[in-house]
Amino acid sequence: MNPALIDFPSEFTTARLRLRAPQAGDGAAVNTAIRESHAELQPWMPWARMLPSPADSEAFIREKAAQFALRTDLVFQIFLRSSGEFIGATGLHRMDWEVPRFEIGYWLRTSRSGQGYMSEAVRGLTDFAATRLGARRLEIRMDHDNAASRRVAERSGYPLEAILHNDRRNLDGEVVHSCIYALTFDP
Numbered sequence: 713m714n715p716a717l718i719d720f721p722s723e724f725t726t727a728r729l730r731l732r733a734p735q736a737g738d739g740a741a742v743n744t745a746i747r748e749s750h751a752e753l754q755p756w757m758p759w760a761r762m763l764p765s766p767a768d769s770e771a772f773i774r775e776k777a778a779q780f781a782l783r784t785d786l787v788f789q790i791f792l793r794s795s796g797e798f799i800g801a802t803g804l805h806r807m808d809w810e811v812p813r814f815e816i817g818y819w820l821r822t823s824r825s826g827q828g829y830m831s832e833a834v835r836g837l838t839d840f841a842a843t844r845l846g847a848r849r850l851e852i853r854m855d856h857d858n859a860a861s862r863r864v865a866e867r868s869g870y871p872l873e874a875i876l877h878n879d880r881r882n883l884d885g886e887v888v889h890s891c892i893y894a895l896t897f898d899p
């Protein structure tokens with residue numbers, strides 16, 4: 713089956729947040745948030761090592777909008793419902809629609825951290841994937857030492873499934889362990 717033919721909403725809300733597919737024009741707000749959050753993002757996110765220009769961010773957003781339409785990568789931009797402010801992104805990546813299974817990723821702009829927004833977004837995305845996309849497996853992978861990311865997974869109700877020792881090299885070239893948190897759903 714061609715995933716591009718799978719129909720589902722391109723946005724949903726939680727108590728405090730609105731999450732929607734990327735749209736042309738989002739690049740400027742994304743770029744401001746990345747620049748503000750560079751110190752927190754760059755240890756973990758390869759794309760944040762070199763600061764992108766506003767044009768780079770807009771090109772990235774348009775690529776993600778196209779991938780959302782094709783169902784090959786599903787980024788959700790996160791906005792505060794109260795003010796409309798862009799505060800970060802999450803998404804369903806590296807999917808296998810045959811299962812279906814997805815990997816969840818996320819980042820938050822630094823000025824909005826520490827308020828439970830990402831845990832709320834991940835819980836909302838988990839519900840969306842399970843009820844709208846029929847997900848049978850959702851996993852969240854991160855560096856063993858990424859304590860903030862591990863807390864988001866745990867706070868969102870994901871059990872630790874495995875620690876993969878000497879799994880990969882980090883962005884500084886050191887061999888590091890990875891964690892896999894996973895939720896599974898059976899019909």
Ligand SMILES: CC(C)(COP(=O)(O)OP(=O)(O)OC[C@H]1O[C@@H](n2cnc3c(N)ncnc32)[C@H](O)[C@@H]1OP(=O)(O)O)[C@@H](O)C(=O)NCCC(=O)NCCS
Pocket residue numbers: 752753756757817818819820821824825826827828829830831832853854855858860861863864867
């Ligand atoms: C990972 C990341 C998104 C976590 O952000 P965060 O703000 O800690 O996560 P949350 O939005 O879920 O907020 C949780 C914090 O808010 C606090 N909080 C305040 N009000 C809250 C509420 N109503 N509900 C839940 N938590 C609340 C919690 O106590 C928690 O603080 P603590 O970590 O000191 O215990 C952020 O650190 C980040 O973007 N890091 C860089 C990118 C990255 O590593 N991404 C993951 C790659 S795998």
